[in-house]
Amino acid sequence: MGRRAGTLSRPAFASPGAATVLALLLAVAIPVAVLIGPYPMTLGQVLGVVADRLTGTPAGGDTVDTVVFAIRLPRIGAALLVGGALAAAGTCYQTLFRNPLVSPDILGVSAGAGLGAVLGIFLSLPVAAIQGMAFAGGLACVALVAGVAAAVRGRDPVLVLVLAGVVVGALAGAATSLLKVLADPYDQLPAITFWLLGSLAAIRTDDLTPALPAVVLGLLPLVLLRWRINVLALGDDEARALGVEVRRLRAGVILCATLITASVVAIAGVVGWVGLVIPHVARMLVGPGFGRLLPVAVLLGALYMLVVDTLARTVGSTEVPLGILTAAIGAPFFLWLLARGRRSWS
Amino acid sequence: MTALVEAEGLATGYPGREVGRDIDLAVAAGEVLCLLGPNGSGKTTLFRTLLGLLPAHGGIVQLGGDPLDRLSRGEIGRRAAYVPQAHAPVFPFTAHEVVLMGRTARLGPFAQPGRADHAAAGEALDSVGLADRAGSPYTDLSGGQRQLVLVARALAQEAPLLVMDEPTASLDFGNQALVLSEIRRLADRGLGIVLSTHDPDHAFAVGDRVALLQDGRIREIGPPGTVLTDASLSAVYGVEVRVETLGSGRRVCVPSLARPQSAGAGSA
């Protein structure tokens, strides 16, 4: 009768070591990715330049040093950042909207960022300005969605948010299409097309300098508030009754998720599927508890993006846009998940 | 003694639509108040208003003596626990995880549940007899078990008042009895409980007092024996009802299965 059931019970399918395993995989994948690329270099050369850096020996214009530290490492870092950020945003939104079919784009951040970037390309601005406009566009779009949702006090605030996101996203898409029509077809249009498909080919350290802190800044509150975000999965009424300030928390989560998504879309373009599929896989590994789910999703997303980007720069003689690869890999996988017929949305 | 929850002249409803009015009620510790009324009489609206989930159209609600609009959500969560109807969940949390969420009101904004919280959740599950299902996904449980898990969650909240919205709806005969006896036991332990039901038998079974609702107003409030009479039940439900007393002293309500009497027609 009085059996103490106070032991920390875990879901039957959880693996406490999922995060550890992923971290180990990453620790292996990153050095492997450093060694992969079109510029020929031996392991010895790589170790040599790493040693030089560590001991402070000046590189002296060594190309291997440039390739490893100025090209491959920033690109790998960007892949990890983009994958992790998109997965985190997707996880948040799926919990927030209580719907496992939600992607980070649901409130239009990618549409807005795309519009900003396309406008930048249309105006023939330099790369930094294009990225800045993408970032601003993403934030502006979501701000508009939030504003519309706040003005339209409907019965179901979540539904109003989603609908506003659909509408504003469609408007941004229309504006982007208009710019595509007006753009110079021999000059700007190809650049626009490539940007919208997503790529890390042009990543350099300068891109990471603003993006990394922005993502960390956005992730931090999500990590700190992970328990309350978890409770949001019960629905507005129940969460409120359990003591959660739902409106404020939701606004905070949207702000953070938008910040991290806009930051990575600004440097990488529009990369789909990561925010939709990775949280699913993470949920299959560790269950829906947000506290466990978030770090696993981030690690999984980072690993996935690293693999995809490495493929993107090696599988053909020219770069394959990321958006194509993530969809080409993600879509069949998603179908396979559906076909396995999980009883509940794990 | 301060009532755990008290409503005075309360008017409830949605923006642009009033549902209930002139509602006066109070629940003390160790007392079970049943809200009885047909579908559409405003029970759920009243509950949501009592918990601050819906703004009142008028009147006052007090939780533990303090006006509702002056309390933070966390404070409300510490004074009243909500047990909604068991529903199909979106995500497969385990029973333990669901119950653990009840500890939220007692945690700071950035806090994570600690050992004590896990222990409280375990005990709550144990007290409803589901300790062995702690690790099962919520989706694998039966309707009655899900409802009990939600009760356990409310218990883990350690609030003195439980607000239960039709806790026996969509449960089978056996599970209904299970939940009702649990409610009785909780009241005996000193919790105050207000629950809504549309079955007068349940009111007789567990209620210390009954509020009979009709068209959003409380028609009568008092002990079940006084409030639930042939006349009042027939008037509220629109069918002829007879209250019978069993040998054991329990009262049951028996609706007549004939068509309702219309003036001048022959008797059934």
Next chain:
Amino acid sequence: MARPILLFLALLLMAVPAAARTVIDSAGRRVEVPDTVTRVFAAGPPASVLVYVLKPDALLGWPRALRKEERAYVAEPYRDLPETGRLTGRGGDANLELVLKLKPDLIVDFGSVRDTYISLADRVQQQTGIPYLLFDGRFENTAASLRAMGAALGVAERGETLARDVEATFADLDRALTEVPETQRPRVYLARGPDGLETGLKGSINTEIIERAGGRNVADSGDGRRGLVQASIEQVIVADPDTIVTWDRNFYRAVRSDPLWAGIAAVKRGRVYLSPTAPFGWIDRPPSLNRMMGLKWLAGLFYPDRFPADLRAATEDFYRLYYHVDLSGPDLDRLIEWADGRAP
């Protein structure tokens, strides 16, 4: 007795609309074209260049309005021609009714003669009744297209003059290049876009000028693929071109101080060149006759010993002959300011 009948017949004949000629375009389509052509609708930017060069008075409008910096380099009467939209390519935005309103004698397209464009030509011709000529825009067909277009427009002489000029340019080039083995030809990278990482694969119409001028495009996928692609900086480093050509000012400004590009041979030797773009791009944009100027320029860059021509003089001559403009000193200076690879 026969006189009135003959008179009647003569009157009848005069009433018949101006006789038409049959022109065979590059796609082999036999098109009935009126004898006198005074109003021509250019289906896209490459065609507009062709018409402007051959018979500017017949040009009804520019498919895309000229930008401010381009107008100065177009002969005055034609600077303010209206914008008429494009009929071909992605997102053709010319309204057929507007096309009809302009009452062209002829619609001309210059560029790809793939099936898509042939079917478009047939469709538009059928829908509007206006003869539609499609000419091949690739370098090797330039002279033939000039002659055929010239004849169709009624300026056969001018067409012949320009065709001869084009053939002469090609001949000079080819003659000089016979002495240069493949392995000694400059390795060229065409940097597009603000980050310079968009380029055209070898054999694309956007980059054929490189090979024509005697260079080798380093963007070679090896499998015969063509078209625009995105490259990574690492791939450019591996390719290590000794010459970089661009027309993006942002890229030109940034590349010399960019550590990632610093190790590339072209940047080390200061062989990065900004192509002029007014009134039309010298290398591309659009891929039309305007590339002839770029061809001369690139030949001079690639083989300064063999083509020591004075760029200023060559530019002046070209613009006068083809574009009907006499460039003033300051205009010319501005045009070719960075064409010699000076640091910005």
